[in-house]
Amino acid sequence: MASVEETTTRTAGARGLEARAVTVTAGGQTILRGTSITVPVGKLVALIGPSGSGKSTLLRALAGVTVPTAGSVDLDGHSIRLRSTDVGYVPFGTLLHPELTVREALRYAAELRLPAGTTATELDERVDEVLAQLQMTDRADHRVATLSDGQKRRASCGAELVGRPPVLLLDEPATGLDAVLEARMMRLLRRLADEGRGVLVATHATSSLGLCDQVAVMAPGGELRFVGTPQEMLTRFGVSSYDEVYEALDLEGAPAMEDEPFPDALPGPPPAMERKPFPPLGRQTTALAARYATCTWRDRRSLAILVGQAPIIGLGIGLAMPPNVFDNPTLGPYYKVTMCFLLLVGAIWLGIITACREIVKERAIVDREVAVGVRFDAYLLAKCAVLFPMVAGQVTLLLVAAMLLQPIAGGPAGFGQLLVVCVAAGWAAVAMGLWLSAAVQKPDQATSSVPLLLIPQLLFAGAVIPYATMVAPVKAVANLMISRWALTGMGNSVGLDGSLSNDFGAVTGFEPDFYATPMVVTVGILVAGTLLMLSATGMTLDRRLSAAR
Numbered sequence: 001m002a003s004v005e006e007t008t009t010r011t012a013g014a015r016g017l018e019a020r021a022v023t024v025t026a027g028g029q030t031i032l033r034g035t036s037i038t039v040p041v042g043k044l045v046a047l048i049g050p051s052g053s054g055k056s057t058l059l060r061a062l063a064g065v066t067v068p069t070a071g072s073v074d075l076d077g078h079s080i081r082l083r084s085t086d087v088g089y090v091p092f093g094t095l096l097h098p099e100l101t102v103r104e105a106l107r108y109a110a111e112l113r114l115p116a117g118t119t120a121t122e123l124d125e126r127v128d129e130v131l132a133q134l135q136m137t138d139r140a141d142h143r144v145a146t147l148s149d150g151q152k153r154r155a156s157c158g159a160e161l162v163g164r165p166p167v168l169l170l171d172e173p174a175t176g177l178d179a180v181l182e183a184r185m186m187r188l189l190r191r192l193a194d195e196g197r198g199v200l201v202a203t204h205a206t207s208s209l210g211l212c213d214q215v216a217v218m219a220p221g222g223e224l225r226f227v228g229t230p231q232e233m234l235t236r237f238g239v240s241s242y243d244e245v246y247e248a249l250d251l252e253g254a255p256a257m258e259d260e261p262f263p264d265a266l267p268g269p270p271p272a273m274e275r276k277p278f279p280p281l282g283r284q285t286t287a288l289a290a291r292y293a294t295c296t297w298r299d300r301r302s303l304a305i306l307v308g309q310a311p312i313i314g315l316g317i318g319l320a321m322p323p324n325v326f327d328n329p330t331l332g333p334y335y336k337v338t339m340c341f342l343l344l345v346g347a348i349w350l351g352i353i354t355a356c357r358e359i360v361k362e363r364a365i366v367d368r369e370v371a372v373g374v375r376f377d378a379y380l381l382a383k384c385a386v387l388f389p390m391v392a393g394q395v396t397l398l399l400v401a402a403m404l405l406q407p408i409a410g411g412p413a414g415f416g417q418l419l420v421v422c423v424a425a426g427w428a429a430v431a432m433g434l435w436l437s438a439a440v441q442k443p444d445q446a447t448s449s450v451p452l453l454l455i456p457q458l459l460f461a462g463a464v465i466p467y468a469t470m471v472a473p474v475k476a477v478a479n480l481m482i483s484r485w486a487l488t489g490m491g492n493s494v495g496l497d498g499s500l501s502n503d504f505g506a507v508t509g510f511e512p513d514f515y516a517t518p519m520v521v522t523v524g525i526l527v528a529g530t531l532l533m534l535s536a537t538g539m540t541l542d543r544r545l546s547a548a549r
């Protein structure tokens with residue numbers, strides 16, 4: 001993976017992007033064959049070719065997203081592996097949060113991309129500049145979700161432009177747009193190139209190719225067949241319209257590039273690399289947490305479902321149990337164990353279900369942002385900064401609702417102890433949910449994998465199957481479960497260590513010793529478990545992002 005140290009490499013006097021004999025193989029097939037192309041600054045280059053010919057593959061290799069099997073890609077004479085943070089890459093689709101306004105989306109993008117030391121005023125000015133460049137000032141305060149497709153594409157460009165990349169690569173920004181919008185998009189790209197950027201656009205839309213300085217034509221099989229001006233392309237393929245080039249590519253005898261394997265090198269010597277600091281961890285974390293909190297708050301329906309279920313579960317537990325479980329001498333201690341267990345299951349459920357989609361649902365955005373220098377640990381910290389208070393609130397609602405029907409003996413102090421343990425269990429469950437979210441490929445996989453995390457917590461907690469009845473290896477497994485330690489802490493808070501007798505334990509397996517561990521120890525173990533799971537999440541995220549590069 002490219003370094004995400006606190007420095008990035010940028011240059012003054014950019015020259016552009018050069019790819020030499022780039023080959024990419026995937027799934028045992030060569031999908032890009034020895035392709036050489038340059039994208040000089042100040043030039044607009046279109047990449048056309050039939051579907052499946054390898055345009056997106058070439059763009060990913062040029063952006064440093066894919067490491068080529070052979071060949072080299074350089075930005076300003078330095079390997080793209082060192083400079084990928086300086087390339088603006090706009091993949092197909094929209095990599096913006098639909099809940100944000102355009103201005104907010106660009107402001108967060110600027111905060112995450114512009115170097116340390118950039119002031120808040122400079123960030124605002126840069127966002128205003130880009131909005132004006134994109135001719136989107138009038139849409140600045142509209143939510144991304146409400147924009148037309150063309151506006152979304154322009155806003156996606158803006159998120160890259162705020163970082164002032166010398167080269168911009170766009171994958172089919174005009175697909176699905178009508179002819180007027182497509183022409184408008186191409187005119188925008190022309191302007192961006194004229195301002196001194198190298199712009200490469202993969203497109204199926206041919207009507208505006210005349211605006212480009214050069215057209216590169218890919219043929220099926222991942223072969224670059226031609227690079228030249230639009231007029232030279234028509235002459236070379238012996239056709240009179242751009243669309244006819246596609247037909248000519250199917251014909252035998254279509255021009256090949258064997259006689260001109262490499263384009264001319266970019267003019268001038270490579271400029272020296274200048275190191276500028278990335279935004280520090282604190283600024284990245286704050287920006288990511290603020291963005292995440294805003295998106296979570298604005299997605300009211302999902303928030304209502306997540307928060308609203310907490311008191312419903314609590315009321316359900318309170319109603320299902322016999323009256324006054326915690327202080328009814330006619331009921332055996334078994335009911336207290338069951339009550340603690342059900343509350344615990346509620347807390348763990350809330351933690352896992354709240355967190356399990358939160359990384360995977362923005363996978364494409366995380367991949368792109370890490371590629372431009374955002375630290376994945378900042379990303380994880382931001383998730384915790386929002387999810388921990390949220391789950392603490394949910395667990396409080398769960399307990400308050402249950403305790404309305406089942407008042408706890410010991411008053412506020414007893415409730416406080418129970419709450420501390422339940423919140424610690426909820427946070428450990430958040431860490432498990434985040435790990436799951438980092439490990440899976442799609443949000444649906446995360447939701448359907450929740451039972452794999454939850455069921456062991458139920459089985460090994462020590463409530464359904466008493467801990468004392470477990471054989472030694474099973475006890476060892478139980479000791480790895482957050483539910484086992486949380487049940488111990490909860491039982492301790494409601495005085496189970498004192499109210500269970502040894503005789504009762506001998507018959508049922510529910511022994512007082514299980515609940516005798518001091519609260520501070522059980523909470524400490526839950527916190528340690530949370531930190532371990534978060535480290536595992538960080539490693540999983542790092543490994544996945546490294547593999548993607």
Ligand SMILES: Nc1ncnc2c1ncn2[C@@H]1O[C@H](COP(=O)(O)OP(=O)(O)OP(=O)(O)O)[C@@H](O)[C@H]1O
Binds near residue numbers: 053
């Ligand atoms: N990871 C991969 N594993 C195997 N094959 C792949 C992989 N990625 C792409 N391909 C194959 O490589 C070929 C080129 O794909 P690519 O997406 O680059 O084409 P494209 O020209 O951008 O197509 P389109 O215009 O439809 O977007 C396709 O046949 C595709 O199936």
